[in-house]
Amino acid sequence: MERTHDQDVSVQVKHVQELSINGVEPPPRYIRKEKDNIDAPINTTTTLSSSIPIIDLHLLSSSSSQEKEKELEKLKSALTSWGIFQAIGHGVPSTLLDELQRTAKEFFDLPMEEKHKYSINFDGKQDWLQGYGNDLIVSEDQVIDWSDRLYLLVKPLDQRNYKLWPQYPTGFREILNEYSMKTHQAAEIILKNMAKLLVLEENYFVDLAADNAPTFARFNYYPPCSRPDLVYGIKPHADGGAITIVLPDKEVEGLQVLKDGQWIKVPIIPDALVVNVADQIEIMSNGEFKSPMHRVITNSEKQRISVAMFYVPEAEKYIAPAPELISEIKPMLFKKMKAEEYADMYFQHSIRGKRAIDFARV
Ligand SMILES: O=C(O)CCC(=O)C(=O)O
Ligand SMILES: [Fe+2]
Numbered sequence: 001m002e003r004t005h006d007q008d009v010s011v012q013v014k015h016v017q018e019l020s021i022n023g024v025e026p027p028p029r030y031i032r033k034e035k036d037n038i039d040a041p042i043n044t045t046t047t048l049s050s051s052i053p054i055i056d057l058h059l060l061s062s063s064s065s066q067e068k069e070k071e072l073e074k075l076k077s078a079l080t081s082w083g084i085f086q087a088i089g090h091g092v093p094s095t096l097l098d099e100l101q102r103t104a105k106e107f108f109d110l111p112m113e114e115k116h117k118y119s120i121n122f123d124g125k126q127d128w129l130q131g132y133g134n135d136l137i138v139s140e141d142q143v144i145d146w147s148d149r150l151y152l153l154v155k156p157l158d159q160r161n162y163k164l165w166p167q168y169p170t171g172f173r174e175i176l177n178e179y180s181m182k183t184h185q186a187a188e189i190i191l192k193n194m195a196k197l198l199v200l201e202e203n204y205f206v207d208l209a210a211d212n213a214p215t216f217a218r219f220n221y222y223p224p225c226s227r228p229d230l231v232y233g234i235k236p237h238a239d240g241g242a243i244t245i246v247l248p249d250k251e252v253e254g255l256q257v258l259k260d261g262q263w264i265k266v267p268i269i270p271d272a273l274v275v276n277v278a279d280q281i282e283i284m285s286n287g288e289f290k291s292p293m294h295r296v297i298t299n300s301e302k303q304r305i306s307v308a309m310f311y312v313p314e315a316e317k318y319i320a321p322a323p324e325l326i327s328e329i330k331p332m333l334f335k336k337m338k339a340e341e342y343a344d345m346y347f348q349h350s351i352r353g354k355r356a357i358d359f360a361r362v
Helices: 016-022 065-082 094-109 112-116 172-197 279-284 339-350 356-360
Strands: 054-056 084-088 131-133 148-155 215-222 232-237 243-247 255-259 262-265 273-277 294-297 304-311
Touching: 016 215, 054 065, 065 084, 065 172, 065 255, 094 148, 094 172, 094 215, 094 243, 094 304, 148 172, 172 215, 172 243, 172 273, 172 304, 215 232, 279 339, 279 356, 339 356
Parallel strands: 054 084
Antiparallel strands: 084 273, 131 148, 148 215, 215 304, 232 294, 243 273, 243 304, 255 262, 255 294
């Protein structure tokens, strides 16, 4: 994964945090264009928000088969109709969630010079987009998200680039390490039960999170923005890996998911982790599980911080619909390709605001 990027990054942008401090109107390149909008109304009712499934991961490994079956049924409907759910009983201690949020905040609060030590473009080199930065700019007319990020490879362990793991705030490295181990266990439970639901071999999806498979942590920092009506925190997108586990901000909402043509707010549930299916599981499940479009809106008064863990299949692995899920009535919906080919495709299309998975269809 230590690939250097040969993309032209000559167009540099400021960190959003600096723009926000000056309180200026967002510059034109942050203003979304008509083509970036998905023409869907926002559903502001809490009824739909509160119908986003809540799954107790602990019950999925419970000894009572009745409880387990009930939770599995809920998981099935979460994955097939929403592609997103709130995970409780995930085994990550509440104190660790708080510590991770606190360290993330302390990192973004550091002076710019300190954060720049971990810059994506440090020394003019790009380490597969790892480090502190924001959207990679590939064209002059690209619309930029109102967020700064710290993006780090946390697995495979021997590929971690500790030069980009902040030394301050103290304890950052240990906390991220601990958090990544705990969320890995949650990811395994989810992936195992996904295979069960599709009557596939138990490890069919768990292997996607094997020791050699990459996991990335992305700390998202969304400063206040004077024009939430015009500027996205993250534009509408689907994630490109296998699954994503997000620790959302404890106090500030912002994440929305597209469901049946409407944007639905993902509500804050204390200590819950938001889990979403990403494109490569949609492909492998032959479209049974949905990789949902989601976006983050900005807030005029408050900053928001989230931490996303992306579980990504190993570069060399072939991704294709499971043969067991292909039949005369359900033909193969997606082409077979290497995970790294998909990753490249994802990168090229998503940066231009397009859905990569549409280019993988048969
Ligand atoms: O900030 C959030 O809640 C979600 C972030 C997200 O969608 C992402 O990092 O891909
Ligand atoms: Fe996302």
